[in-house]
Amino acid sequence: MNKPPSEMNGAESVVRSLHAAGVDVCFANPGTSEMQFVDALDRTKLMHCVLGLFEGVVSAAADGYARMAGKPAVTLLHLAPGFANAAANLHNARKARVGLINLVGDHSLRHQQYDAPLSADVEAACAPFSDWVRMGRDAGSFAADAMEALRVAKGRPGRVASLIAPADIGWDEGGRMAAELPAEGAAPLDEDALDHAVRALESGERTVILAGNSVLEDVEALALLHGIAEKAGADILTPVSNRRMERGRGRFALNKIPYPIDLALDTLAPYRRAILVETVPPVAFFAYPGKPSLLLPEDCDTVTLAGLDGDGPAALAALADRIGAKPAKAQDVAPPARPQAGAITLANIAAALASALPEDAIVIDEAVSSGAATFPAGDGAAPNSWLALTGGSIGIGIPLSAGAAIACPDRPVITLQADGSAMYTIQGLWTQAREGSNVTTIILANRAYEILKGELHNVGAQPGPDALSMLNLDRPHLNFVDMARGMGVPGRRVEDVADLMRAIEDAAKEPGPYLIEAML
């Protein structure tokens, strides 16, 4: 059955060609216009099909899968509104430079001229949230279009490629297999920038190396980065949020640029020189009255050693070679002291998490306003992969974890999930349950859009009752244990830090998903 037949329709040619090129997971929320893909996936049995009950679950799961599998998955989305539902988490994937392919169903080409209820401009809807958009033209060229989408998605950096699939080119016969195309490699090292970086490190001035993306995923590159910084007396910082960081005891602790604007400015104020490796000059998350947008001091001499399209580890190797630096050795760090019983607070939660996180965990970080408190846990814990919300569009954590678990079924996944953000894609719990994923979701329940209270202050306002009613999640209180049970995920509420640690340890040992509502 899995040898391509001599005759097949367009949908089958796409499924078979993508699979032959290594794409074997499809995250789907299909509708009528995608039925020929459902049929092709069903008949060929080549892909693991994962259903999301909302498209924002689908796109974030594809992102989480790609961050951990190191290769793209394909999504199946339903016309312009289905794409729009997926868009917020596609935005996050784009900002993370994660590659994935969207197959966006559309009306058949001859039906597009009529204003049917689900008609809208699919290409225009895809454009602001995609790096590449193409409308399929006919069954015969459809698989070749999919291979072009895959080429774009697998480039360096990864990109979001959206291929629009009019229904008829999926169901028409005449599909033809297409071969994988070579993906675009990283931009070559800029020798002038290398000279510039060497001069910065040898300048004797305060220098910061800002490193992002693939550097943070690569334990050897991190060792070299620290060797360079030690040799030159430079500091290391990372962007405020990163798609994946390899962390934990026996590895290197990393400091992030803080999120709050004043702290960020203070942190970067001392530097006269900055070397960027797979990142861009840091900018404020938001603008505020009377505050700058660019975070580095105006007179800081900045060089991009490797841009977002560069090869950071290779650039660091070249830099180390030029200044004679060797890989650093991470210091052995003792496991953190286990907190005693007591209320769960922002002061004890990092130690609790560091103590309780299982070996080789994948940590999904959508902690938002609790994030400054929880982030240090990743350094004190056993080795882990730490995946954060990258584009600022909340509602990624639960489905990102579902996708990461599908990429790495043998690793425990722990999600640090702000309560307000959890509600955007709460449906992802059901996908965790259906897939039997070993995901432990820790709801950090402060019962507010806590971060916005600070932001209201930052625009000079004092919150009154009407403002607070738009920032607080009380009246009524949410009960995440009930919601999770309704989607097939068992759970419990904890108010004591010792209970929290036990609950994490128990949950990570058991197969299948679990939810812990941690009352802050």
Add this chain to the structure above:
Amino acid sequence: MNKPPSEMNGAESVVRSLHAAGVDVCFANPGTSEMQFVDALDRTKLMHCVLGLFEGVVSAAADGYARMAGKPAVTLLHLAPGFANAAANLHNARKARVGLINLVGDHSLRHQQYDAPLSADVEAACAPFSDWVRMGRDAGSFAADAMEALRVAKGRPGRVASLIAPADIGWDEGGRMAAELPAEGAAPLDEDALDHAVRALESGERTVILAGNSVLEDVEALALLHGIAEKAGADILTPVSNRRMERGRGRFALNKIPYPIDLALDTLAPYRRAILVETVPPVAFFAYPGKPSLLLPEDCDTVTLAGLDGDGPAALAALADRIGAKPAKAQDVAPPARPQAGAITLANIAAALASALPEDAIVIDEAVSSGAATFPAGDGAAPNSWLALTGGSIGIGIPLSAGAAIACPDRPVITLQADGSAMYTIQGLWTQAREGSNVTTIILANRAYEILKGELHNVGAQPGPDALSMLNLDRPHLNFVDMARGMGVPGRRVEDVADLMRAIEDAAKEPGPYLIEAML
């Protein structure tokens, strides 16, 4: 406090000007870039601010509010991803020709040049789901822009107007009040079309009058429509889904064009003449292999007496005048027989609903695959307003009902909600709970995307296990009573039709929301 101060910022000028023009409800899911609006709403206390925990809740609630209040609400959305989250239900509002205004926050003008994490092209994101888009330029002209948005939203038909609000023009001083602008009226009656319609009615050929939008909202227009049809021996049909229909005993029963393609073609096959009143020539919801897109017979002589921009009731009055028709009298219909105890089935559910629906209910219809079975309930029940999913983008019911309840706090709202669709915007239950809305959500639990099974068949496929796994909502089963409890909405599961009726009657009498999970 509520007299405009001599000095105010841009955000306050917008809030005050919209309020002075009659906009007094704001559905919001704000973020950092909207904090100056939160502040202005808080300080002025001019609007009822309703928080949604997801933007798709916000947009559908604004739609439901407008359908029942007959005037626009304003939404508050957070940059391009926040708009995208709202877009699917804005699509539905557009297809319903419902007017509303989106205030979409964006980075401050000077911050837009940097690639901050939440940066994206907000104008491009808004365009495919808006009838009108404008980027605000400065504080002084901001309220005038809002008045232009209101003019567009209140036109005939209603439109979706999106005003993008860079943060700085909200917080800058120099805001100036702006006065309401006259909205565009309906297109004038086309006298040639009127002649054409008269000829159709006098032709002696089988004639159908297809009536939509404001005709269906207007009890007097419906009486005239039926008088015309009786006088001329014509039939009446409505589009497959309608934003609002005034229905119930003592009114006129209306037949819809069926959703399934073959049934729709069969229904329209007999007609040689068609008169369109506030609707367009009917098209298939989707295209299917070998089936036509246009549903009326090719040789059917069709005239648009009033387009979507026309005044259907006025056109019908002119037509009645020409042929000498009078308003018909609706027949007195006895209340339906109350079903006996037994399983809830598609065969008994209409009678059960008709028997149990309270007087003057607002019925929200997102019944999807159960819709053909539940729709007749609206004719047999006490008088009611029946609001349907209009744009085919599922996930409208729960939040549409929340908005309708805010427009009509004294009327009971009953939501007929398919289970799969419910999961798209399940967060809307929390808004119902917070607002104490008298909404009874009836989950029609068939535990599948049932409608897609027929659609798979329509593209010629036989579903195997992998296809069914993408169409069934089992593994695990959803428990909506648990989910609702987690969001502060009490509920129960019913399996017996007598229990269902009692539960509806009890819930509608009690204030506040309730959820009934009806197992089909």
